[in-house]
Structures are given as structure tokens and as C-alpha cells.
């Protein structure tokens with residue numbers, strides 16, 4: 375069976391260790407591409423139909439409102455099926471100890487029975503924050519393996535960390 379890397383990531387203005395910086399490719403996307411290259415997995419990016427703002431402060435407000443409302447933002451597209459995949463690497467930024475709400479939109483669209491999910495998150499200090507349990511609750515029947523937390527500002531130099539995590543699978 376094939377492997378799939380599914381991830382959510384945001385380009386635009388972000389906050390790195392005390393500084394705002396505009397990036398063309400988000401931190402989780404950088405990690406996701408490395409995992410796909412190392413595992414030979416297919417790659418799918420979860421994208422909202424109406425993306426959050428480029429501007430960091432506006433994005434914070436939008437994401438906070440969605441989290442408080444437990445919103446399920448509509449996605450630009452979904453794969454027809456995950457039937458061909460048994461190992462799924464699920465990547466997301468830590469948003470206040472949780473997944474971005476659009477990741478739940480994705481997770482709730484599929485039957486996870488018999489699949490293994492390998493969570494990886496990028497963050498600025500909070501690590502995984504127990505998101506593995508949240509994923510397990512949203513994905514009934516899946517085995518959720520030990521996750522990997524990457525500091526967002528290290529996304530350009532995390533290959534060693536990713537390799538060690540993959541080797542331990």
C-alpha cells in the first residue's frame with residue numbers, strides 16, 4: 375500500500391522568535407516535502423477555499439474565531455478517496471494547542487479504519503500539545519503513532535530530526 379503526506383501550511387507573514395517575516399513557503403510545507411522525499415510518499419496540501427489572510431494579525435483573528443466556533447472551513451479540494459493508502463503522515467502548525475480547523479474538515483471527510491497516522495507539527499514553543507489524542511478522537515479506527523514536533527524556525531534544517539523520527543517508525 376502507498377504512503378501519503380497530507381499537510382496544512384500557510385505562506386505569508388509569520389512570526390519567528392520575536393520577528394515578523396514574510397515567507398513564500400510555510401514551515402509545515404517545508405517539513406512535509408522532506409518527509410515525502412524521504413519516504414517516497416504522495417503529497418496532498420489541505421487548502422481552505424477562502425484562505426486566512428497573508429497579514430499575520432488578521433490571520434490570528436480569523437483562526438481564533440474559527441477555533442472558538444469549532445468551524446469546519448470549506449476546502450478547495452479533497453482527494454476522491456484514501457483507499458490506496460495505509461500510512462498517512464499528517465502535518466499541521468500548532469494553533470493554540472490544536473490543529474487548524476481546516477485539518478478537521480479533512481479528517482472528518484474520510485473513514486480511517488485500519489490506517490496508521492504519523493502526526494508531525496511545527497510550532498514556536500508549544501510542541502505537539504497533545505494533538506495526537508485530538509487526531510485519534512477525530513479518526514476512529516486509526517492507529518496514531520508517536521508524533522514529531524519541529525520548531526518552525528528550524529524547518530530549513532530539520533532533515534536529521536525527520537530522519538531519526540522516520541527510522542523509529
Ligand SMILES: Cc1cc2nc3c(=O)[nH]c(=O)nc-3n(C[C@H](O)[C@H](O)[C@H](O)COP(=O)(O)O)c2cc1C
Nearest residue numbers: 383384400401402467468470496497498499500526
Ligand atoms: C493562528 C496561529 C496560532 C498559533 N498558535 C501557536 C501556539 O499556540 N503555539 C505555538 O507554539 N505556535 C503557535 N503558532 C506558530 C505556528 O505554529 C508556527 O509558526 C508554525 O510553524 C506555522 O506553520 P506554517 O508556516 O506551516 O503555517 C501559531 C501561528 C498562527 C498563525
